[in-house]
Amino acid sequence: MEELDGEPTVTLIPGVNSSKKQMCFDWGPGEMLVCETSFNKKEKSETVPGCPVIYIIRKDVDVYSQILRKLFNESHGIFVGLQRIEEELTGKSRKAQLVRVSKNYRSVIRACMEEMHQVAIAAKDPACSRQFSSQVSILSAMELIWNLCEILFIEVAPAGPLLLHLLDWVRLHVCEVDNLLADVLGSENPRKHESFWKLVTILVLQGRLDEARQMLSKEADSSPTSAGMCRILGDLMRTMPVLSIMLGDEAALLEQKELLNNWYHFLVTRLLYSHPTVKPIDLHFYAQSSLDLFLGGESSPEPLDNILMAAFEFDIHQVIKECSIALSNWWFVAHLTDLLDHCKLLQSHNLYFGSNMREFLLLEYASGLFAHHSLWQLGVDYFDYCPELGRVSLELHIERIPLSTEQKALKVLRICEQRQMTEQVRSICKILAMKAVRNNRLGSALSWSIRAKDAAFATLVSDRFLRDYCERGCFSDLDLIDNLGPAMMLSDRLTFLGKYREFHRLYGEKRFVDAASLLLSLMTSQIAPRSFWMTLLTDALPLLEQKQVIFSAEQTYELMRCLEDLTSGRPVHGEPDAQRLQDDDIETTKVEMLRLALARNLARAIIKEGSLEGS
């Protein structure tokens, strides 16, 4: 087992006295259930629980933040777009496209940051405000890291342009300068402003020499005594690329520690003035020494520092590992790793359970999304792009989404059908069909079984209809049965139902001959269930008793055969009780009536068929 990278954090469960009572827990997909047990550590077990509540513990609370939801949604769009264009990308345009995707991700992070910043300012409750502010700084750190990764790994700038990119990177993340600039310039007398020289220094440290010269020229214009010095300085700055300047002195730079704010600013400034043509592979030397010099042995590096250092050392795996530990949500590492994978930078770094790092992170992120009541729809697309375990994960997750309305069920079914997950389709449709049957919505039940092409369930629904008919003597939901259309072919029982209804219709329209032959065919073709034969034969009675002869002799023989089949097959039951006797009585009467009617009809039919026409 691997060593722990750090001490695990302890979370206290409110209401449970953990020194006295024991707790039990169970893992869920994204959260943990915890509750108090009645076992007592020291004393005898008590029967009454002290805390009668079950707690849900979530590690990932970011998923529930309103503003971060926008991040998840927008980045989902970028992610899917990236996977789709992946196939078309080749050659030079590929790098440009990937850089553009990276910038898109970053702009989404920035937009979130802006909005959260606004909310933090506007929040009335100080605790809330603090929470939002800390979120803002986390997002800011994420953007910082991403930006550096973009420069080093995606843009892959060679020596020369590399420094320019790093300069931009630093400028983007130290925004106090702009505020200060605005402050000083906006004041009545800029050169008398207390921060004037501080500002000039900062501008020089950031390599913004033009602006520094402009500031100085203002000073020169107004104060003749310092004009000379300013002119020299100005000239010096203008011709900077040619001369190598004292400003490259590390000691001098270190003195400006306060203005530099952090070691990577120090690093970039130092590189700017002493090693402007630094090569990417040499970066980590300077980075390590800058970090050491800046911290000066006083403080130890923070997680952010470690991550940046790992980036400068081009150790992508370390970057991702550190980020995974430091951040509470898989969003950042999942998307960054995916992008770097598209840049073909990750070797197939196989983990214990077979999938590679990109897929592992995407799976974790998507599983987290599925634990959310609403963001599960985003998770589907992430699983799609995990070639090894994505499909099985999706199959497991999608069946567990609670289906509160038919519309939600339809969306889930559409997702399954698009991916040919027939098992899931069948299982979901069956659940919905059963619910519908329980609620007596037989039309809905039938519609679900048609969708799933579930013949067995269609049979069950038809049986329900037939049972209702037997009990009530009429069909419910005629609008459904009359309009089954091609769906009728789904199951034999359903076909029978449709045809039986057609028989009733024909009878109603007084087309007795057609009705009669249909009735007979229902029995002889074996699609009528045995249990229903009695009913069918009873339906034949009025046709047998008609004035005109409807059933031919042949048909009558058939009917008689059916009747005999039915009666001979009936087993003798155990001790008869009163109800059974009564039922048997009715049965026997029916059979006798049928026999009589059939015999009479046979006689008439034989006579009719035997006679000459017209006589």
Add this chain to the structure above:
Amino acid sequence: MEEIYAKFVSQKISKTRWRPVPAGSLQTADTFATGSWDNEENRVSLWSIGDFGNLDSDGGFEGDHQLLCDIKHHGDVMDLQFFDQERIVAASSTGSVTLFLHHPNNQTLSVGQQWTAAHYHTSPGSLSCRSAPCTGVVCSNPEIVTVGEDGRINLFRADHKEAVRTIDNADSSTLHAVTFLRTPEILTVNSIGQLKIWDFRQQGNEPSQILSLTGDRVPLHCVDRHPNQQHVVATGGQDGMLSIWDVRQGTMPVSLLKAHEAEMWEVHFHPSNPDHLFTCSEDGSLWHWDASTDAPEKSSLFHEGRSSIFLFHSISNQANVHQSVISSWLSTDPAKDRIEITSLLPNRTLSVNSLDVLGPCLVCGTDAEAIYVTRQLFS
């Protein structure tokens, strides 16, 4: 290309509706309502698309839509309709129907009236009370008609606490949508591919007419009536098929047009330009169907900047599909005219659940938690 503005709003949008403009006024739409779904706490919200006073440098209007006010809603918002300028009716997945009031002076929404057990499987009085989602609502001041998964049709009136009329078990399957044909007549679509016309003047519980699809009984999800020709109705099905019906004649659709690749959630005739039809679907697209006959432009295949898809040829290869074309949506003269179809959303997204059109403005909401608005539909 039309300017279409997107905004991510941290909730999946199930319905979007423009607030109606007062009759005879020259105003264009400026406010719309949305309902969310699948949240632990759903909301009905009102949004405004900016003052007309602010013109940016190009002379166009400022982009973003801003939230005016919102209110908590129990259950998913299954359908939403403006009852009048200040009142909105929302249908809930808990089976209740709520009338919200908008107070423009302090920009708040409040609950005006609520019918809590409008739709249920087993009655609320019984032991095992099971509610059923209310799937569709349509208003015609002062009446509100609702339909639900329980196959029930309710007729409410704004100030009455109980339903004025209820047709129990109107359908053995789920009723997905409802619309008014003429005022005492409504038309419903269900999940076994049938249209049923109900006349409230008649006492019975039977529909006065049933029309159904040929072939497979594909569930129908949405319906809309032509604004001027009250016998022309368009429906969208689970297979993405758009059907045009003439309810005066026959029991089958006049034409079937293969449209989307997945469920069509909403279909709308443009209220003032009925030659234009709009559909949105689970497949993440929103289509504008233009059947008007401005002859000269029609003959060219490309319009600048538009992604136009001519379905003329692809339809003719489909079996069992009748050609339908032109201004009345019913006349069948395939040689002369064609329908121009444009996809309005820039990239494919998750499902577009709802759309609404009013004048030159269109709004739609998606499962990617975004709302899209355009104010230049016909430019």
